[in-house]
Amino acid sequence: MIYIVTPVFNRKAFTRNYLLALLYQTVKGFKVIIVDDGSTDGTSAMIEKQFPDVILLKEQGDLWWSEATNVGVRYAINHGAEYVVTLNDDTLPATDFVEKMMDWSIKKPNALLGAFSIDEKTNEVIYGGEILNWKTGKFENILNNVPAAEQNGLHRVNIFPGRGLLIPVETFNKVGLYDSKNFPQTIADLDFAARADKAGYEIFCNYDAKIKIYPEESGGVTLRKNKSWKNYYQHLYGIRGGGNLKWFTIFAFKNAPKKYRVQFWLRGSARRIGGYLLEWIKEAMCAKK
Numbered sequence: 001m002i003y004i005v006t007p008v009f010n011r012k013a014f015t016r017n018y019l020l021a022l023l024y025q026t027v028k029g030f031k032v033i034i035v036d037d038g039s040t041d042g043t044s045a046m047i048e049k050q051f052p053d054v055i056l057l058k059e060q061g062d063l064w065w066s067e068a069t070n071v072g073v074r075y076a077i078n079h080g081a082e083y084v085v086t087l088n089d090d091t092l093p094a095t096d097f098v099e100k101m102m103d104w105s106i107k108k109p110n111a112l113l114g115a116f117s118i119d120e121k122t123n124e125v126i127y128g129g130e131i132l133n134w135k136t137g138k139f140e141n142i143l144n145n146v147p148a149a150e151q152n153g154l155h156r157v158n159i160f161p162g163r164g165l166l167i168p169v170e171t172f173n174k175v176g177l178y179d180s181k182n183f184p185q186t187i188a189d190l191d192f193a194a195r196a197d198k199a200g201y202e203i204f205c206n207y208d209a210k211i212k213i214y215p216e217e218s219g220g221v222t223l224r225k226n227k228s229w230k231n232y233y234q235h236l237y238g239i240r241g242g243g244n245l246k247w248f249t250i251f252a253f254k255n256a257p258k259k260y261r262v263q264f265w266l267r268g269s270a271r272r273i274g275g276y277l278l279e280w281i282k283e284a285m286c287a288k289k
Contacts, residue, residue, distance in 0.1 A: 002030040002098065002105075002166070003076035004085045007068030009036070009061070011089055012043045014217070018089040019051050027099045030085075031055060033072040037063045064239065066180035066188040069162065073177055081169050086162040086189070092120060092212040093164070100209040101166045104154060111202040112171065112193065113154070113209065115164025120212040127213075129157040129205030132194070134260045137267035142205070154204040158197045162189030164211050167196075175199050182254075185239050187247045194255040227280045235276050243272035 004022065008015045015034070022032055032054045036044045038061020047056050057071055069086055076084050083105060087093070094100075097115070104113055117127035128143040128151065142155055162178075175195040178188040197203055216225065235241045252265035 001081055002083045002085060002102065003033055003072075003079070003081040004030060004087050004098075005033045005035070005069055005072030005076060006087050006089050007035045007037055007063070007065055007072065008039060008043055008089045010039045010041045010043065012039070012041045012046055014214075015043055015089045016046060016050065018091060018093075019047070019054060021092045021095075022098075023051070024095055025093070025098045026096045027102060029102070030098050031076075033057065033075055034089075035059060035063075035068045035072045037061050037068045064180070064184040065162075065186075066178040066184050069188075070177045070180055073172060077169055077172065083166055083168055084172070085164070085166045087115075087165075087211075088163050088213075090214050090217040091115075091117075091163065094210040094212075097164075097209050097211060100206060104204075104206050104208065105166060105168075108154065108202065108204065110168055110170070111154075111204055112160065112168070112196055113166040113204050113206040114157070114160040115209050115211045116151075116205060116207045117163070117211055117213050120214050125151070126215060127161075127205075128207065129155055130159055131157055132159040132190075134256050134264050137264045137271070146207075152207050154206055157203050157205055158193075159190055160193045160203050160205065162192070163213065164209070165189070165193075166206075166209075168201075171196050171199075171201055182250045183247050186242060186244060187251050191251055191255065194251075198255070227276075227283060232276055232280075236272065243276065245269060245272060248272060 034047055034054055035057045037059045044056060044058055047054055057075060073084050101113055119126050130139040130141055132139055146155060179191050183191055193203060235243045236245050248268055249265060252268060253261060256264040
């Protein structure tokens, strides 16, 4: 049995559209868990009225993504899940998303399988998996090496975000849940994938299992899009900051191979500190033209 786990907070319209996409899947052999972490916009009431088959777990609003996801994962495991899919409510799974995940999970029962992501507005491919190069500190986009004619089936990676990731329950039993203590909001998914990879689990991007996403809905993207000194600080130190230096430091020293650890941390920190500023300068120069 597959359980799909999704934490939500005050995005009723996104959550409704997301649940509608899951309602019209080509297969029905799965359950959906929504962890509502204290929404005040009527999200829970909408779910109870319109999606009575959804398992709704109501929390108090202080969990953030990592622990809210853990709440759902624990519930799934305690109720006999064989696989857990972590999926965000700002996605629209294709009608055969679950079917394609099931198909490949039969062929690769011990592997982690991630979704192939498409921009909801432009229909352009946004994400097809990455290889994290610990030596250079770069996330290398494998799409650059996958021709359009070969964008199907499984493609091996060594890292994957939590947005559309099928995980065998035995993986949680071996490597633990998401590290919500060190990574309450971001990086927890990458930390989990890094631990799974280190434990010997294969990770693939499943190009047959597609989801549409809204790239600009991420909190980290918003901070980078609307440049200001306040947002720069939040980018580096805020709980929604994609460049949070504290969390990246913990991630680096926790997961990077010992021989690359310091250089991975230095290079990654430099990109997080300087990348925002370079983007800001380029935007300012373009605005003057």
